[in-house]
Amino acid sequence: MNIFLDSNILYKDPFLKSIHNDILVNLAWLGEIKLYMSEVVYEEVINNYKKQLNEIYHSINLEHNKIKTLVANKYEEQLYIDKSVEVHCNALLSFYNNMFFHNVIRLVRYSNDLLPELVNRSIKREKPFSNNKQEFRDAIIWLSYVSYAKENLLEECHLITNNKHDFQGDNGELHDDLKKDAETFKLYNSTKQFFSLNKKLITIQKSMELQNWIQDENLTERYDMLQDLIEENALNSLFNSCSMFLERYTSKDLFSDDKEEPFETTDITFDTIEVTNYDIIDDSIIINGVLSLFIHIDLYEFESYFLNEPKTLTGHGTIKLKTSFTLDIGKGYKFNNFDLDDISIIS
Structure with a gap:
């Protein structure tokens, strides 16, 4: 089973620590599934993480300045933050490098050969192109995934993205324009939905939960x-x-x-x-x-x-x-x- 990830699934959980994302990673470690991440997705996750941290640190500093205006001696009120944005970002880079090194997540690189098709779709406004300002990156991600799946003769391909506007049709499935590219792909809006609609993984999921409990309890x-x-x-x-x-x-x-x-x-x-x-x-x-x-x-x-x-x-x-x-x-x-x-x- 081959699972392709979009960056919007990872924005709030870049280290894949949520319950269902963690199960995905564990299943990949066990070889029960294969996880794929576009080079564009990877770069977006890193950049978005850095952006979020900068915004949070900026807010902290603003609030700290407000405190200093209220206290008796503003020089005594120091702000201590254990780690910098750079340290956190390096930790995320190390996390993904480890995932890539062990093939827990496979990095899908995009080719310059996709450019003519991207231009053609942009002109014709074919999916995933629309009026969305993120449409170009969506198209690169989608076409790189489709190309990789075809080159490697992959079956049972699953795309997890909450970008319903550009990928989903009226029936909740993959948009008809995108089905023309690859009928082997199925669409899910979250990892939770992915597990709920793939019953054969439920047994594996339960076994993993029990396995984790056994290890935690020794x-x-x-x-x-x-x-x-x-x-x-x-x-x-x-x-x-x-x-x-x-x-x-x-x-x-x-x-x-x-x-x-x-x-x-x-x-x-x-x-x-x-x-x-x-x-x-x-x-x-x-x-x-x-x-x-x-x-x-x-x-x-x-x-x-x-x-x-x-x-x-x-x-x-x-x-x-x-x-x-x-x-x-x-x-x-x-x-x-x-x-x-x-x-x-x-x-």
């Missing part, structure tokens, strides 16, 4: 939380499974006693939890791991050899078990399910 190291989840939601099931497993053994097997004595499992406590791997399926995080447990046992003696009834408690014992487990949880530590497999005794 989930595979949160043994305390995993133990709490199991204790609160599956402790009885865990205890019963371990008890049934031990029914195949005698006290002689478990404790190397000289005689067989009846026993009962009474309690269970955790020793360690180890997470071996996890998978994300739809809204679920499937955690696989190994539990080591202590099963506490009461031992009894027979009243007689022939009467198979316990009479008195003779002692206590502890058996250490190991078992593989699968824990199904959702975001926010929502418990879904728990399974055990391969219970064994640790000698």
Whole structure:
């Protein structure tokens, strides 16, 4: 899936930090989509960022001057700004250079060969030319994207721009004049709309959100939380499974006693939890791991050899078990399910 960006999508979010823009970048890092940015778009984003910062800093200085007229000593009221416009702009340049270097965003350069077509469309007022003063840059961006897509035989091309006037037809889709250039392109007014209309990315989006949550929580190291989840939601099931497993053994097997004595499992406590791997399926995080447990046992003696009834408690014992487990949880530590497999005794 190939996604082409217009500069107006990035004016308020040049570092692509908003929810849906961030998802776009993450999908590109994972190789699920390919992002493209025209050289014109890149230059516009940088210039607009610098312009916005200059305007903000100018406003700050004006307000600071107003403060100085009100205070007792205007020379004591100093303005401290940690970073200059140049420092911020360099940070943005570094951000995009990193994106380009790793092919997270592919820079689409425009060719001088586009000039005759630009002049022709300007004369005929064909889209994206109109009465918009930005029409020339719109035409360069559009034709460079179309040319790149054709040269590289790209399919499933998506243009994200909120410039409805020059790119959108009456039906909300790509304008008919532009469809003549490339029928493979679909139009979206925002990254939010793009995700809402591309259902196959929703699953990937959810998986990414879960993946980010897992990393933020350091989930595979949160043994305390995993133990709490199991204790609160599956402790009885865990205890019963371990008890049934031990029914195949005698006290002689478990404790190397000289005689067989009846026993009962009474309690269970955790020793360690180890997470071996996890998978994300739809809204679920499937955690696989190994539990080591202590099963506490009461031992009894027979009243007689022939009467198979316990009479008195003779002692206590502890058996250490190991078992593989699968824990199904959702975001926010929502418990879904728990399974055990391969219970064994640790000698």
